[in-house]
Amino acid sequence: MFVGIFLLCSFNMFAHADSTVYPAAHPLIQYTGRVDKTNPLGPVMWAPGVYIDVAFEGTYCIMKIKDEVKYGKSHNYIIVQVNDEKPYRIQLKEKENSIILASNLKEGKHKIKICKSTEAEIGWLQPIAFIAKKIIRPVKKPVRKIEFIGDSITCGMGNDESSQPCGKGEWYDQNNAWMAYGPLTARTVKAQWHLSSISGIGLMHSCCNKTTVMPPLFKKLSLSADSIDWDFTLYQ
Structure with missing residues (x-):
């Protein structure tokens, strides 16, 4: 292979x-x-x-x-x-x-x-x-569905040093969503997963000079303010 x-x-x-x-x-x-x-x-x-x-x-x-x-x-x-x-x-x-x-x-x-x-x-x-x-035709999707909402930890930020050690390269070089806790959990319990997560985002206050917070972005397809709305009926 x-x-x-x-x-x-x-x-x-x-x-x-x-x-x-x-x-x-x-x-x-x-x-x-x-x-x-x-x-x-x-x-x-x-x-x-x-x-x-x-x-x-x-x-x-x-x-x-x-x-x-x-x-x-x-x-x-x-x-x-x-x-x-x-x-x-x-x-x-x-x-x-x-x-x-x-x-x-x-x-x-x-x-x-x-x-x-x-x-x-x-x-x-x-x-x-x-x-x-x-x-x-692929294998049928699992019946269980889980959505994980959060910040950098949920994104898998900093959990993969296979290409660059932490502190080197670009800030996203160590990002591995596949190995984040959400997908790991979902695969363990045989469930689908969604990650609705943004590094540095907060519920009422964000870090890293971000001027946005999660509530208005959560409803957006691309998790950004200028995006179209996400259709929540597609994952229920």
Whole structure:
């Protein structure tokens, strides 16, 4: 099994004769979290911990995904888990990326989970397409649903030093929502999860010179003041 990241222009190097391109909004591709599905190019996600489930037949799966690159330099991290194996953490490198999620697998049915590891303040991610021999129906979502509301601890801030030790790099380099207490708890009890969390946010007063607090942001899809409202009926 191999996980890697390459520029979109390099995709032809890894093309398979039996490849089928599935748009990211295809009904067989399953999203969990605050996701904007109104964009015709593909679903858009901001919040930490939003995850995608993809099941496929074949030996490989590739994802095309856009990164907002907020502030002109901030690149999101994602977590990739193939067939319940040890997850991999990848930082996107470009505004448009082609990621080999898995390759050289045994012929047959496989599953992949992709999780947004960084929080909304690092910008959005927009999957555009998945390439595989055949995308199939994923495992049904767990019945239980949990929403975790909070600040940096809930985001998974500072809990992964695999790329940079604490105090080095950018402030989000150690952010790993997959390993935050919420997703860990949800996976343990076999539940879906949502993370409605922002580093430094407070209920009545926030830290780090933030002028906003959680109550007005909680109802927003992207957890920011200029966002459209989140439809709470989508997760009840």
